[in-house]
Amino acid sequence: MEALHLLKDLNLKSTSCRKEVLMIMLAKGHALSHSEIEKDVNPSIDRVTVYRTLKTFLDKGLIHKVLDDAGVTKYALCQGCRTDDHHHEHVHFKCSNCGQTICLDEIDIPPITLPAGFTSAEKNLLIQGVCDTCSAL
Amino acid sequence: MEALHLLKDLNLKSTSCRKEVLMIMLAKGHALSHSEIEKDVNPSIDRVTVYRTLKTFLDKGLIHKVLDDAGVTKYALCQGCRTDDHHHEHVHFKCSNCGQTICLDEIDIPPITLPAGFTSAEKNLLIQGVCDTCSAL
DNA sequence: CTGTGTGCAAACACTTTGCAGGTGT
DNA sequence: ACACCTGCAAAGTGTTTGCACACAG
Numbered sequence: 297m298e299a300l301h302l303l304k305d306l307n308l309k310s311t312s313c314r315k316e317v318l319m320i321m322l323a324k325g326h327a328l329s330h331s332e333i334e335k336d337v338n339p340s341i342d343r344v345t346v347y348r349t350l351k352t353f354l355d356k357g358l359i360h361k362v363l364d365d366a367g368v369t370k371y372a373l374c375q376g377c378r379t380d381d382h383h384h385e386h387v388h389f390k391c392s393n394c395g396q397t398i399c400l401d402e403i404d405i406p407p408i409t410l411p412a413g414f415t416s417a418e419k420n421l422l423i424q425g426v427c428d429t430c431s432a433l
Numbered sequence: 434m435e436a437l438h439l440l441k442d443l444n445l446k447s448t449s450c451r452k453e454v455l456m457i458m459l460a461k462g463h464a465l466s467h468s469e470i471e472k473d474v475n476p477s478i479d480r481v482t483v484y485r486t487l488k489t490f491l492d493k494g495l496i497h498k499v500l501d502d503a504g505v506t507k508y509a510l511c512q513g514c515r516t517d518d519h520h521h522e523h524v525h526f527k528c529s530n531c532g533q534t535i536c537l538d539e540i541d542i543p544p545i546t547l548p549a550g551f552t553s554a555e556k557n558l559l560i561q562g563v564c565d566t567c568s569a570l
Numbered sequence: 571c572t573g574t575g576t577g578c579a580a581a582c583a584c585t586t587t588g589c590a591g592g593t594g595t
Numbered sequence: 596a597c598a599c600c601t602g603c604a605a606a607g608t609g610t611t612t613g614c615a616c617a618c619a620g
Contacts, residue, residue, distance in 0.1 A: 309619050311575060330609075342577050347610065349575090363500050363559060369609090389551060406543035408558070413565025414526060420559045421545070422500060428550025446594050448600065467584080479602050484585065486600095506584090 298322060306356045313337070313345050317353075327362040327370040327388070327397040362388055362397055363422045372399050385419055391427035398427070435459060443493045450474070450482050454490075464499040464509035464525070464534040499525050499534055500559045512538050522556055528564035535564070 299318040303310045316337045321328060334346055350371055353359040362370040387400040405419045436455040440447045453474045458465060471483055487508055490496040499507040524537040542556045 309574065311619075313576075340577095343609095344578080344611085345576055352575095361502065363502070363557075365498065365500070365557070367506060369504060387545065389547070392554065400548070403545060403547075405558070406545070408524065408540060408543075408560065410526070410540075410560070410562075411537070411565065413568050415562040415568060416560050417529065417562040418560070420500070420502070420561075421542070422557045422559070423545065423547070423553050423555070424557075425547075425552040425554040428548065431550050431552060446599065448594075450601075477602095480584095481586085481603080482601055489600095 302358065306358060308352065308356065313341050313349050314352075316341065317346065317349050318358075321359065321371070321373050325398070327364075327372040327399065329364075329368045329370045333371075360386075362386075362399070363420050364390065364397060365422070365424065370397055372397075375399075375401050387421045387423065389427065390422060390424045391430055392424050393426055393430040396427065439495065443495060445489065445493065450478050450486050451489075453478065454483065454486050455495075458496065458508070458510050462535070464501075464507040464536065466501075466505045466507045470508075497523075499523075499536070500557050501527065501534060502559070502561065507534055509534075509536050512536075524558045524560065526564065527559060527561045528567055529561055530563055530567040533564065 299315050299322060300310055302318060303314055308314060317333055320333055320336045330346060330350065333350075334343055337346065350359070354361070354371070357374060359371045360374050362372050364370050385405050387403040387405060388397055389400055390397040400423075405421050408416070408419070410416055436452050436459060437447055439455060440451055445451060454470055457470055457473045467483060467487065470487075471480055474483065487496065491498070491508070494511060496508045497511050499509050501507050522542050524540045524542060525534055526537055527534040537560075542558050545553070545556070547553055
């Protein structure tokens, strides 16, 4: 099972909460908010534990925060990054119809020329529109 | 006074809260969160009124929400857009040192080729790094 | 067995809503 | 005068913290 592997790789004890959260994120494939995750985990798991689990995953570089149009905090699995080496030049796409946010890892953010004196460390591009699933309806 | 003009243009009654919020945003020149605004207005003005004022300004297209690295909602004055005609192809820059977020209106977001089936309606690019003021220190 | 993770309770921050009274035009 | 704003109170939601117990390694 992939979730177990990921936890072991990061030296994290494999607890039921961590396994469930991870499996949900692997299964869904798009960015999830805390409340969306909470809906899907076993109801015996505490809301607080989910928060702490997400924070742990963030610290370990297993997931990353996703920009949403201001308001909700969403999380998605990182692709190639670990605690030290993050490459978050992400393009995120949020569908205004179904509300899903997905990572478009294959798309690069074009280089931007900043005004003098500005240094770029991280770029996040959020595109909003209609996704392939919804436009097919 | 510029604030009074803006309010009159939008058929909004010029109340002390609206004038103050607008003047603060004009003076600061960068994106502000609700709490930052609240700190600067006359303490007799209620927190709730500031929320409602921001919502009113949003509806009228006077200000727009700014993406922050997930968490805080910030607002900034719109440049050329009104209720109907919004052009929000914004580039926002957040300084990781001083925390300020500014709009780089003069920079265009390069065209992005989306996968088949995806339609783009709005693009937001958030760049994080060090701003000109901080890099000069 | 030991330290980390969890559940519960509670506190705190952010935002929205209802209502009665005040204010701009 | 009348509609629109505001202040206050309260509730809803999102998030964090402290502490005692449980559990994985």
